[in-house]
Amino acid sequence: MTDKKHKQIFVKGAIGSSFIADSIQKHSTKTTIGAHSIFLGQVRSDSRDDRKVVAIDYTTYEEMALEKMHEIREGIFAKYPLTCMHIYHSLGTVAAGEICLFVFTSAVHRKEAIDACEEVVELIKKELPIWGKEVFEDDTHQWKINNV
């Protein structure tokens, strides 16, 4: 059995705005790019039975998630003419209002970048073994359910 090393996508805690800005800046040398598409997932403070979500605590089955992400990445590059794609997902606690998912696709033209970005976000939500535990003000919690 081969255990290939796959690209890491997980970061501890929230994804900071300076990290996102730096990622954009790094592409200034890639002058064939004409369009970037960025999706940012933000932790929403839902209310459930009068309890307010203050944070989401993310866990994953990392070996499987990275293998699956590798498959998704290959599928997307085969389908769309992208120049590059970067994906970051938080693990651990992310407070309401902070960023927990950053998907960044770049292409020569906008359509490919936008379509690929949207498709990757959908696949991440549907196929990656990641679980979010919504933590409430009173320290109780509930496991998040994604709308499919």
Next chain:
Amino acid sequence: MQLKVQAFGLLAEIVGNNIIVDKQTDTDSLKKQLAVQFPSLVDIKYAIAVDKKIIAGNTLINEASIIALLPPFSGG
């Protein structure tokens, strides 16, 4: 012989991250054994991954199989 099974998310909260189950030869019998050993799992929806792939139907397993119980995903 026994099987090592990993559990995640809500399931880990109920049964722990790593559980030991009496050896089973396929995933259908594993599910039955899990229900006996952990009655609280009966009402919970989960998928089984063998060697990091979600199984589509009953799948043969052995001591070397990497088995994981996965509740519905909620990333992003």
